[in-house]
Amino acid sequence: MTRxxxxxxxxxxxxxLTLLRQGGLSAAGLNEVLAxxxxxxxxxxxxxxxxxxxxxxxxxxxxxxxxxxxxxxxLQGRARLPLRVKRLFDAVAGRMAAxxxxxxxxxxxxxxxxxxxxxxxxxxxxxxxxHWARTxxxxxxxxxxxxxxxxxxxxxxxxxxxxxxxxxTGNTTPLREAGRAFGGYAQALAELASAKTRGMQP
Amino acid sequence: MTRxxxxxxxxxxxxxLTLLRQGGLSAAGLNEVLAxxxxxxxxxxxxxxxxxxxxxxxxxxxxxxxxxxxxxxxLQGRARLPLRVKRLFDAVAGRMAAxxxxxxxxxxxxxxxxxxxxxxxxxxxxxxxxHWARTxxxxxxxxxxxxxxxxxxxxxxxxxxxxxxxxxTGNTTPLREAGRAFGGYAQALAELASAKTRGMQP
Numbered sequence: 001m002t003r004x005x006x007x008x009x010x011x012x013x014x015x016x017l018t019l020l021r022q023g024g025l026s027a028a029g030l031n032e033v034l035a036x037x038x039x040x041x042x043x044x045x046x047x048x049x050x051x052x053x054x055x056x057x058x059x060x061x062x063x064x065x066x067x068x069x070x071x072x073x074x075l076q077g078r079a080r081l082p083l084r085v086k087r088l089f090d091a092v093a094g095r096m097a098a099x100x101x102x103x104x105x106x107x108x109x110x111x112x113x114x115x116x117x118x119x120x121x122x123x124x125x126x127x128x129x130x131h132w133a134r135t136x137x138x139x140x141x142x143x144x145x146x147x148x149x150x151x152x153x154x155x156x157x158x159x160x161x162x163x164x165x166x167x168x169t170g171n172t173t174p175l176r177e178a179g180r181a182f183g184g185y186a187q188a189l190a191e192l193a194s195a196k197t198r199g200m201q202p
Numbered sequence: 203m204t205r206x207x208x209x210x211x212x213x214x215x216x217x218x219l220t221l222l223r224q225g226g227l228s229a230a231g232l233n234e235v236l237a238x239x240x241x242x243x244x245x246x247x248x249x250x251x252x253x254x255x256x257x258x259x260x261x262x263x264x265x266x267x268x269x270x271x272x273x274x275x276x277l278q279g280r281a282r283l284p285l286r287v288k289r290l291f292d293a294v295a296g297r298m299a300a301x302x303x304x305x306x307x308x309x310x311x312x313x314x315x316x317x318x319x320x321x322x323x324x325x326x327x328x329x330x331x332x333h334w335a336r337t338x339x340x341x342x343x344x345x346x347x348x349x350x351x352x353x354x355x356x357x358x359x360x361x362x363x364x365x366x367x368x369x370x371t372g373n374t375t376p377l378r379e380a381g382r383a384f385g386g387y388a389q390a391l392a393e394l395a396s397a398k399t400r401g402m403q404p
Contacts, residue, residue: 108366112226126371126372157360157364158359160367164313164359164366168309169328170328181356185383
């Protein structure tokens with residue numbers, strides 16, 4: 001039997017993701033991934049004949065979908081907008097704290113690590129950020145429709161910056177501050193729009 | 203004469219910075235730096251007997267002071283706050299465009315690249331972000347004094363996130379959007395404070 005053990009692909013993808021979140025592309029070398037996944041070299045080439053780019057691409061796709069789910073879960077519901085935004089930033093803060101602030105967004109870490117030759121991975125990162133921004137925008141239902149896409153993009157930009165800052169401070173303060181600021185900003189946009197609508201009524 | 207050529211230290215520091223801005227710590231290997239700096243190996247050990255950590259530390263110190271100057275230049279003056287903020291984000295966008303979006307903030311790239319063993323460099327990155335936030339805060343003079351530090355930190359967090367997003371899109375849109383949003387946010391804080399002050403007057 002040369003067939004790799006069941007679960008080897010999942011272990012490789014999950015190990016790749018852990019290393020990407022720690023140190024970007026440069027941290028996710030094939031040997032490092034295999035060691036962390038406790039997988040035989042053959043399984044890597046079996047599942048990812050395209051090598052590192054294919055392996056990292058698969059990990060980024062899983063990550064894109066996981067984060068989109070987490071965004072939706074945090075931002076959905078009937079709680080007030082600032083509370084839902086707080087829930088999101090608190091969840092990210094909790095995950096970063098669990099790694100002692102040694103892991104943050106895989107997409108962010110890959111992006112600040114890219115060489116011009118890595119065009120395929122850059123595009124995957126761009127698609128992930130855009131997907132997250134759209135997912136967030138869908139849940140900012142208090143905002144006027146035309147303002148939602150921009151607010152969704154701003155939320156993701158701030159979330160990326162705050163994760164970076166939290167790695168610097170080694171605590172959750174940057175995430176909590178950014179969450180409060182965005183919550184207040186989005187709430188103000190919503191109230192302004194609602195006041196304008198009332199003002200226009202006869 | 204074994205004395206290294208004049209300017210070798212400056213070339214090493216500037217090459218280190220270029221590589222850090224491209225790909226963080228992992229991109230600034232000693233051999234890569236020497237090749238880009240066109241400097242003999244001896245000059246590296248002459249100026250940086252502490253090796254890579256000392257060399258990267260020196261580059262980050264230069265970068266911290268350069269960026270603080272640029273922040274001050276963009277945010278100072280009598281123009282309205284949103285215009286000064288726009289000037290800052292436009293300047294960063296211009297520098298990123300000049301590198302075809304292959305270079306962004308050195309501190310951000312190093313932070314998303316750090317291993318737990320790199321505690322000394324993490325602290326240097328933390329100090330740089332804090333220094334920039336204070337520099338920005340000093341120039342947000344329209345805001346009430348107690349709100350300035352938080353607004354300064356938010357500005358730097360957003361600037362870091364927007365640079366990351368601009369590397370994903372390969373254009374200046376994320377920086378321009380983030381600049382407009384922060385400019386509007388800061389202006390609203392200033393107007394709210396000014397309205398409250400007027401309201402309290404007899």
